[in-house]
Amino acid sequence: MxxxxxxxxxxxxxxxxxxxxxxxxxxxxxxxxxxxxxxxxxxxxxxxxxxxxxxxxxxxxxxxxxxxxxxxxxxxxxxxxxxxxxxxxxxxxxxxxxxxxxxxxxxxxxxxxxxxxxxxxxxxxxxxxxxxxxxxxxxxxxxxxxxxxxxxxxxxxxxxxxxxxxxxxxxxxxxxxxxxxxxxxxxxxxxxxxxxxxxxxxxxxxxxxxxxxxxxxxxxxxxxxxxxxxxxxxxxxxxxxxxxxxxxxEGNAKTNIKGMQITKKDEQISTYTKIDFDGPNGFLDQINKSLADDKSHAIFEGSIIVPKIAQKTDASQLSRNLLLSNRAQIDTKPQLEIIADDVKCKHGATISQLNEEELFYMRTRGITLTEASKLQLSSYFQEIISFIPVSKDRWDLLDKLLNEN
Amino acid sequence: MQSKMKESDPILEVDNLSASTDNLPILKGVSLTVYPGEIHAIMGRNGCGKSTFSKIIAGHPSYTITNGEIKFLGENINSLEPEERSQSGIFLGFQYPIEIPGVSNLEFLRVSTNARRKFLNKEELDTFDFEELVKEKLEIVKMDQAFLSRSVNQGFSGGEKKRNEILQMALLEPKIAILDETDSGLDIDALRIVASGIKRISNAQTGIILITHYQRLLDEIKPNYVHVMSDGQIIKTGESDLALELEKKGYEWTDNFIKET
Known part of the structure; x- marks a missing residue:
């Protein structure tokens, strides 16, 4: 080093x-x-x-x-x-x-x-x-x-x-x-x-x-x-x-986060987030998605800190993860630290694989397994990508890069 | 009854088909032949193997064929992938159509239609031409164009999902359609719309297999043959009046038939 x-x-x-x-x-x-x-x-x-x-x-x-x-x-x-x-x-x-x-x-x-x-x-x-x-x-x-x-x-x-x-x-x-x-x-x-x-x-x-x-x-x-x-x-x-x-x-602010990480081969990509509410009436809506293939490793660790001063905080943190290979690894840990007593906070995490019934449904409509998987993945990306301020030109580039990936 | 002389070759021939999932036998020697222009109904209790039969014809990867064969237009299709079966003209209408969030219904329908058109050596349709075609077909199932911009089946009511299935059937123009409990969850008006759609799409060159529990769909679409399934086998085959008899006597009557055989 x-x-x-x-x-x-x-x-x-x-x-x-x-x-x-x-x-x-x-x-x-x-x-x-x-x-x-x-x-x-x-x-x-x-x-x-x-x-x-x-x-x-x-x-x-x-x-x-x-x-x-x-x-x-x-x-x-x-x-x-x-x-x-x-x-x-x-x-x-x-x-x-x-x-x-x-x-x-x-x-x-x-x-x-x-x-x-x-x-x-x-x-x-x-x-x-x-x-x-x-x-x-x-x-x-x-x-x-x-x-x-x-x-x-x-x-x-x-x-x-x-x-x-x-x-x-x-x-x-x-x-x-x-x-x-x-x-x-x-x-x-x-x-x-x-x-x-x-x-x-x-x-x-x-x-x-x-x-x-x-x-x-x-x-x-x-x-x-x-x-x-x-x-x-x-x-x-x-x-x-x-x-x-x-x-x-000072609280009274709004934060929306939609993030995604894609890992392949033996890559490791991680996202760590810490959201501090230092005043009342704060708002957070966060979703983090990971997609891990091959022998790769994706990590999400998120924390939301709501001290006593942050009454009426409304915060949500979700971690959605898709494992595309048996050898890939995903670690996820969304967490809340709440002291204030009048708040609305939730968090959750899911790890799943491509939905087989969705794939079969598409295949019975003549769509090949590869195309059906691509469609399913692009629908998984969609929610995040549509939140990134990008124009059509850049969207094409992203599309190309994601398809290569 | 099915051995009587036919003028054309069968569309579908299922011969002594047995299948299992996780080593559990589900189908135990099913035979069924469908000729062009015929409508067959399969009835039976829940869990008797009706839906499994439809999924196996469509190529569901969770089931293994352990014996017998499925011939479509004279060719053995036991080892074909689901998409190959669909492209060649087999259509399965799902009992519970699957929601695919994030995939636009319009794009899904276009990709499916083009896969079938490619197989038929027809020109694939671009978005504009496809929209023209789909507008025409929407009328068959009395669906609003707004359904096209939504995600596949997401947020659709039960009736809307079934109409979306019939719309897909209309676009894919299959040689044989297997409709798995298409009538379940439909009110009387929706049932009439769906039944009228099926009648408009079917013709003298196509075959239809209706899987149902109830006579009400068969009042709208009169089948040529009715088959009763029990424990993975077809235990009785008759003409349309068999369904009426079944409605009157219930499945216990078929239990007696099993005991007799």
Whole structure:
């Protein structure tokens, strides 16, 4: 684990920024997460080690965007390539966060970090150089859809960070695409701050190729009356970990999450979510789907925290899982921690296989077993994919990728 | 009765068919021959093997044929996959049509219809041409176009599901249709719509097997032959008045028949 050795000796990065120094300091004493901790016990150690085996690459090689721009009005950004942005239009403005704003916000976040829970973010922030941090402040209305790409190039570890503040009454549609080239590791950390009455429709599509690895961490703070929708899809990674932490800081906010992970061969993809309700009248509707084939391993661990202050919380967390092979493995653990006494919370998990009676029904209508399985799987995907803000062009690409998968 | 001279070859010949699931024998030597233009009814108590018989003809993978053969248009189809049987013209109308959430009814019907058309060397239909065809067929079962945009059978009432089955039969134009308790769960009006649909679709070149408990469907569609099944065997075959007799005397009468034989 080249990176860890360098972190230990504090030789990982030249010209360290203040943030990098803080994070490296935190990591030096215990550079790896505790493998026995709840958050890491199921994580494949050798795959995590493989993630850390590459050298950090701060320079970004030429990146080919996988599909053409849908509309001229769309805003398209690639972290590390064009992080200079200032758009001031009649109805809205998008401007870059100043270095002071960035530092202040990240320092605040780091002060609350827990070594195991936020290890992915600590690693990211200790490796992410200035050029690979994109910080934006958005306000106004009628904002065109935004697409933000992160990618890791072959035989290297790339760390990219995205920080977005949505000001009051702002309504944004944002698609984040994380791509890993062959034998690469991508560390992506994202921070959103949603002010009062703002709304974010957020899509995350992450896919790699042979032996790509991903640590994708998403941190969202919602002020009251804000609405956050997340549709996510992770597939084709040798090792991927998607961590979602959402805090409704004053309650009275809405969160909808629909996520899916697809594993094949000997891949391991996991999703960890932690939703904190720090005020009353919070709302959450979450569904996570896993589909595991061959000898792969899919993991979902979710927790909903409802302290005494969070009365009248209405939260639901469901984990639906489909096993396509006898050798595949799925671990799922949705859980609730409730102190408040006037809440409506539910959680549940199912693990099943393709429905044989549905398959037979389709076959008696002339549809081949392969086609019937595809139809059944696409209906399984449908609920999640239709929640990701994607246009027809991108949908075709997704369709193609999913069929290849 | 079935040995009388026929002018054409049979569509379906089931000869001494025995089948089991999980080593449990279900069918114990069933023989049945259906000629073009014939309507056969199979009656019998719950659990006598009627539905299993229909599923085995359609190729359900959970059942193993242990003896006998199924010939369709003169060819042994024992080893054909369910989709191959369907494409070649065997249709099974389900007693409990399956819901498939997330799969649009329209797309499902189009893919099925094209699979059959491909087998018949007919041109496959694109979405627009298919919509024209399906609109025409919807009229047969008095279904609204709104059913097409919903997921297959999801949220359909019992009657709507059965009408959707008959719509599929109309689109697939099978050589033989086995309708498993198509009349169950239908009110009188829905039963008439379904029965009239079946009559409109069937013709002198097709065969129909109706699996039912009740005379009321047979009042609407008069069968040429009625077979009574018990414990995985056909124990009595007669003409349409056998169903009336059965309705009057109940299955106990057939129990006596088993004892006699």
């Amino acid at each position: 080249e990176i860890i050795e360098k972190i230990k000796t504090n030789k990982s990065i030249d010209n360290q920024t203040e943030i990098q120094k803080i994070c490296l300091d935190k990591l030096q004493s215990s550079p790896l997460p505790n493998p026995r901790s709840e958050q890491w016990r199921l994580s494949n150690k050798s795959k995590l080690s493989n993630f850390l085996d590459y050298s950090v690459n701060e320079n970004n090689s030429k990146f080919d965007i996988p599909y053409p721009k849908n509309s001229e009005s769309n805003i398209r950004l690639i972290i590390g390539e064009n992080c200079q942005i200032k758009l001031i239009e009649k109805n809205y403005s998008i401007r870059q966060l100043s270095e002071d704003e960035l530092q202040k916000y990240i320092k605040e976040q780091i002060s609350c970090f827990n070594q195991n829970e936020n290890w992915s973010d600590l690693l990211n922030l200790s490796l992410s150089c200035k050029n690979n941090i994109l910080g934006l402040k958005i306000n106004g209305s009628k904002i065109p859809p935004i697409e933000i790409f992160s990618y890791a190039s072959s035989n290297s570890l790339n760390a990219k960070t995205l920080i977005i503040f949505l000001e009051k009454n702002c309504n944004v549609e944002l698609l984040q695409v994380n791509l890993g080239e062959d034998t690469s590791s991508l560390s992506q950390s994202t921070f959103f701050y949603l002010e009062e009455n703002s709304s974010l429709n957020h899509g995350v599509v992450s896919y790699g190729v042979n032996k790509s690895n991903l640590l994708n961490s998403l941190n969202v703070i919602q002020q009251k009356n804000s609405k956050y929708n997340l549709g996510s899809l992770h597939f084709k990674f040798n090792y991927a970990r998607f961590e979602i932490r959402i805090k409704q800081s």
